[in-house]
Amino acid sequence: ISGFMSPMTLFWVVLIVITGMYFGTKAMLYSSAVLMVTALLCLAFTVDFTDPDYLMIATDHIGYAAVIIILGLFVGSIRNVQNSEHADFMKIEETRSNEQTRLMTLINSLNEAIISVNETGTIQLYNAATLNLLDTNKSLIGKKLHDVVALQDEQGEAVDLQEQLSGSTTSILRDDLTHKFEDGETINLAISGALVRDSNNQLLGHIVVL
Numbered sequence: 001i002s003g004f005m006s007p008m009t010l011f012w013v014v015l016i017v018i019t020g021m022y023f024g025t026k027a028m029l030y031s032s033a034v035l036m037v038t039a040l041l042c043l044a045f046t047v048d049f050t051d052p053d054y055l056m057i058a059t060d061h062i063g064y065a066a067v068i069i070i071l072g073l074f075v076g077s078i079r080n081v082q083n084s085e086h087a088d089f090m091k092i093e094e095t096r097s098n099e100q101t102r103l104m105t106l107i108n109s110l111n112e113a114i115i116s117v118n119e120t121g122t123i124q125l126y127n128a129a130t131l132n133l134l135d136t137n138k139s140l141i142g143k144k145l146h147d148v149v150a151l152q153d154e155q156g157e158a159v160d161l162q163e164q165l166s167g168s169t170t171s172i173l174r175d176d177l178t179h180k181f182e183d184g185e186t187i188n189l190a191i192s193g194a195l196v197r198d199s200n201n202q203l204l205g206h207i208v209v210l
Contacts, residue, residue: 016076
């Protein structure tokens with residue numbers, strides 16, 4: 001098989017797809033129209049009108065071109081949808097990143113130490129004041145709250161802050177606790193903790209202010 005009906009003509013599918021990727025839907029349609037015109041020109045210059053099989057040959061050429069166009073437009077449309085969804089996803093991610101940056105800027109501007117933990121007490125977020133209060137420059141992300149904030153009551157008994165939070169259905173407020181540093185020194189703390197729930201009222205974690 002040679003001429004327009006050659007398997008090489010199938011590469012026009014790739015041309016249609018690439019045209020759509022870089023120049024849009026109108027360019028895809030233009031490329032498809034050029035293919036159809038090519039098929040008609042091939043008929044006009046290579047096939048004798050008086051040939052008894054002319055109608056069948058013409059049908060084959062036009063049908064072959066139509067199949068390639070449909071396939072190219074289909075693949076190109078899927079690719080365009082994927083690109084559009086990817087662009088939307090990236091836009092959402094950029095918006096989320098900007099919001100998170102603004103939130104961190106706001107949190108870090110506060111003098112109070114703020115720690116956000118999930119429902120199991122694993123630290124997910126904290127501000128600069130937390131590091132200053134705990135006298136450390138190490139990352140707290142992924143650590144357990146009770147390993148970072150070593151609390152004890154007035155009788156010197158250890159207090160598990162996460163246990164206190166988990167056992168309460170409302171916010172908690174304690175001003176009778178002290179934090180013990182690794183060197184043995186202690187500091188009095190006023191602690192408040194609030195629950196964080198999603199739209200379905202499921203517990204996501206807690207916010208602790210020291």
